[in-house]
Amino acid sequence: MNLVPGNCQAPGEPGQERHLITGFIIRRLGQSIVVLIGVTLIAYLLLYLLNAQSPNYIARVILTSRALPPAIKQFNQANFLNRSFFVQYGHFMWNLVRLRLGTSYFHSQSVKSLLANELPRDILLGGLSLIFSLLIAIPLGIAQAVKRNKTVDYVGTAVSFSLYSMPPYAIAIILIQLLSISFHIFPAEAPQGQGWLSMLEHPSGLVLPVVSLTLVSYAYFSRYMRSSALDTLAQDYIRTARAKGLPERLVLWRHLLKNSLVTVVTLVGLSIPTVITGTLIIEQVFNFPGAGLEYYLAVTQNDFQVMLAITVLVGIITVLGNLMADIGYAILDPRVRY
Amino acid sequence: MSALGGGLNPREIELEAGAAEGGEIAVTGSPWKLVGRTFAQNKLALVGLGLIVLMFLFSFIGPLIYHTNQTYGNIDFVNQAPGGSFPLGADDEGYNILGRLMVAGRPSLEVGLAVGFVSVVFGLIVGAISGYFGGWLDSLLMRIVDIGLAIPIVLLFIFMADIFKPDLLLLMILLVLISWLVPARIVRGEALSLRTREYVQAVKGMGGGSSRIILKHLIPNTIGTIMVTITFQVANSILVLSILQFLGSGLPPTTPTWGGMLEGGIAFLQDGYWWQVYPALVCIVLTIVAFNLVGDALQDAFDVRLQER
Numbered sequence: 344m345n346l347v348p349g350n351c352q353a354p355g356e357p358g359q360e361r362h363l364i365t366g367f368i369i370r371r372l373g374q375s376i377v378v379l380i381g382v383t384l385i386a387y388l389l390l391y392l393l394n395a396q397s398p399n400y401i402a403r404v405i406l407t408s409r410a411l412p413p414a415i416k417q418f419n420q421a422n423f424l425n426r427s428f429f430v431q432y433g434h435f436m437w438n439l440v441r442l443r444l445g446t447s448y449f450h451s452q453s454v455k456s457l458l459a460n461e462l463p464r465d466i467l468l469g470g471l472s473l474i475f476s477l478l479i480a481i482p483l484g485i486a487q488a489v490k491r492n493k494t495v496d497y498v499g500t501a502v503s504f505s506l507y508s509m510p511p512y513a514i515a516i517i518l519i520q521l522l523s524i525s526f527h528i529f530p531a532e533a534p535q536g537q538g539w540l541s542m543l544e545h546p547s548g549l550v551l552p553v554v555s556l557t558l559v560s561y562a563y564f565s566r567y568m569r570s571s572a573l574d575t576l577a578q579d580y581i582r583t584a585r586a587k588g589l590p591e592r593l594v595l596w597r598h599l600l601k602n603s604l605v606t607v608v609t610l611v612g613l614s615i616p617t618v619i620t621g622t623l624i625i626e627q628v629f630n631f632p633g634a635g636l637e638y639y640l641a642v643t644q645n646d647f648q649v650m651l652a653i654t655v656l657v658g659i660i661t662v663l664g665n666l667m668a669d670i671g672y673a674i675l676d677p678r679v680r681y
Numbered sequence: 682m683s684a685l686g687g688g689l690n691p692r693e694i695e696l697e698a699g700a701a702e703g704g705e706i707a708v709t710g711s712p713w714k715l716v717g718r719t720f721a722q723n724k725l726a727l728v729g730l731g732l733i734v735l736m737f738l739f740s741f742i743g744p745l746i747y748h749t750n751q752t753y754g755n756i757d758f759v760n761q762a763p764g765g766s767f768p769l770g771a772d773d774e775g776y777n778i779l780g781r782l783m784v785a786g787r788p789s790l791e792v793g794l795a796v797g798f799v800s801v802v803f804g805l806i807v808g809a810i811s812g813y814f815g816g817w818l819d820s821l822l823m824r825i826v827d828i829g830l831a832i833p834i835v836l837l838f839i840f841m842a843d844i845f846k847p848d849l850l851l852l853m854i855l856l857v858l859i860s861w862l863v864p865a866r867i868v869r870g871e872a873l874s875l876r877t878r879e880y881v882q883a884v885k886g887m888g889g890g891s892s893r894i895i896l897k898h899l900i901p902n903t904i905g906t907i908m909v910t911i912t913f914q915v916a917n918s919i920l921v922l923s924i925l926q927f928l929g930s931g932l933p934p935t936t937p938t939w940g941g942m943l944e945g946g947i948a949f950l951q952d953g954y955w956w957q958v959y960p961a962l963v964c965i966v967l968t969i970v971a972f973n974l975v976g977d978a979l980q981d982a983f984d985v986r987l988q989e990r
Contacts, residue, residue: 374824374827377824378824378827378828378831379831381824381825381827381828381831382828382831382832385828385832386832389837389840389841389844392844393844396844504970504973504977505970507973508916508966508969508970508973509966509969510920510923510924510927510965510966510969511924512924512927512943513962513965513966516943516947516950516958516962519950520950524950524951524953531951616830616833616834619833619836620833620834620835620924623833623835623836623928624835624924624927624928627928628947638836638839639839639928642839642840642930650840653836654832654836654837654840657832657833657836658831658832658833661830661831661832661833662827662831665827665831
């Protein structure tokens, strides 16, 4: 458990400690499953409301307006749409558990293959911007804390405050204006290739979407990195490390940086909803062919299966992010009580 | 700071404000003076406050002084560049952009304030009950909050806007439905720590009931957190609203909104019609900046109250 230097010994025997963590993780997993069921329930309820508001709405959209009543009836029966909400929901969940995500009628393609095509691009966009934003936020946050109330701190705070107050599309628009319209350095449209590898063949088109999302995530991280580093700097073990004559470089590296990384684990987990909202907007602005743009199209085209699948998928990712934040925090920081 | 530092969960970093030690807050007057003084010393806070007043005057008084026709566009002036009777030009339907900016500010400010207040009050009640009673009620309420937070707001809204075609009131209700979650969690965290304080034990010992403890002790002692949370919620609601308008999923396009103006203007960015994009962008960002500045300053002010006690 001695991953974090400078923390006091956790109480109790090591075995008991591990036992407590296991119990905590199991309890937390149980909660996550409850939350996931809630998310699917709400997502399906919305679809159910849509169908209840104007009868046979789903059937009419998918079978087109020329469908005759017998065809609609047959469609409803085949898809359990004439049954009670809980039967419908049960049917949906049973399919979901077996990973049968249905067919996108708009693309005439299974939702699974559609997502298999798009998610790698999202992982590329999200992963790159996550790495870049952390590479900026961690050192800058520490520098701001160490040089508190100096120029670095003021500039950093001003930048992160401005970014935080800007809607994601505003960041994107300003970047397009500067780097694409005023100076023709990067194109304002993301590469439209088939696989995610083909996107990498046109890296210049990736620059603006990735930089925009990096700034969105940086705005989120920077708010917490500085105050977390300040909190760490005020700890007794930092004073002890300095008092025993450890060079300042090592104090920062061994004690401050490593302790700040505990915060990063939590922050990355909790930032997921913000990043997903950002991704949706960035994809919209740059016409980036990912799941966010797909969701947006799906809603305008009433592509129900895609809407449901992406809502549930995002719910799962968010819940996993929260889980990672809590468990990571509990494992990395022995001071946390369960 | 030592009492506040240590193993702070990032979720709780923002909660540092508020949570006074002491009994019923109405008894003492001086903490408020201290908060007010600290706030007034913060120049950025005054800038934020000034910006908010300016935005209100611009949106609510402005159209009374500067009359423009925002019902019908003038097709003779489509995409007109700034100048003459069009200080900020005209958009692709011939509307005067300066006049439209004023009218478009109203829904943002109305929605922001209404949603900010209502959602925090609602979250406050749920959070205080959840934190004070604990047990199964706490678990139930917090799972509901978790479920709500696991559904991404913007996805949910695009979905809902597709079903309901919202007007201003419905949009506010939908926004409140998702905005009370974070305040509830914040207040619950405060209530959890407040309920173990001596003065709460004392009220219990004297036979005070749960409703008295919650209404007279827990809620007044979270006042700092609440004020800070309201301010940030207003900023956040304006942000979410503008995102929805930008994506075309908020109010119908016939209602002028800053986000809607941006959505219309961005198509002409390549043509160099900057006046269709940047004025609306500046209005949105300035309003959000203003509320965030005030929120930050309030947070600092309430922090000072804690430190100087």
